[in-house]
Amino acid sequence: MxxxxxxxxxxxxxxxxxxxxxxxxxxxxxxxxxxxGLPLFWPYDSLEAAVEVLLNSSDAVYRGQNVPYGDGKPVVLVPGHLGGDVTLAPLSMWLHAIGYRPAKSNILININDRSLDNPLTVASRGAALRIGRKTIMIAFDTGLRSALRVAEVEREYVSDVIALGLSDPMPAAPTGVRLHVIESARRASVAPDQRVNIVPGSRALLYVNPAAWRVLAGILREIPITLLDRS
Missing domain, CATH: 1.20.5 (Single alpha-helices involved in coiled-coils or other helix-helix interfaces)
Structure with missing residues (x-):
């Protein structure tokens, strides 16, 4: 025994x-x-993505045409699953070129969205304090969960969250933080109670989708500037 x-x-x-x-x-x-999705469909999805990139490569939106010019709001980009600052670099440069102030999140890769909370808190608070306006967070798929958690705690520094691709399950938006959604038609039903701006194309390419960028520019320009309370 x-x-x-x-x-x-x-x-x-x-x-x-x-x-x-x-x-x-x-x-x-x-x-x-x-x-x-399932690995069985990854080869087809990769081919579809390559064709989509080729067809969209000459879109005028990449040159800043036919989009409203920005008003200097601070923006923090939140990568989706397996994404990082590198994958968001094209969008960051474009936002800077059209008149916004994107801040680096210093995220190498998003493997677990919980690991994003601290760097996003630092980035959103730092951008807001530096510019004197509340920050807008632009989040992709699973990064949305972290963005909403941070926005709930940091309401003093964050006014809006823009989702490009919804996470599954879809988290509830915290009180006092406005949520805007851009999604492909395939996944728009994930948030039936939320107004969704539907764009054509692959969901995996929302990072560089010109239709999504065009809608994004419109949303950013319509969001009112919110100054920090310095009292």
């Missing part, structure tokens, strides 16, 4: 470590499938 107890004690830490590893791994796999 003592030998059996000793063997059991030796096995418990090993089983716990396996559970610790499999938990995050299972969550990561589930998040990836929710965001990108």
């Amino acid at each position: 003592p030998d059996d107890l000793n063997r059991l004690k030796k096995r418990v830490p090993h089983q716990a470590s396996v559970s610790t590893i499999l938990g995050p791994a299972a969550g990561f796999i589930d998040e990836t499938l929710r965001t990108f």
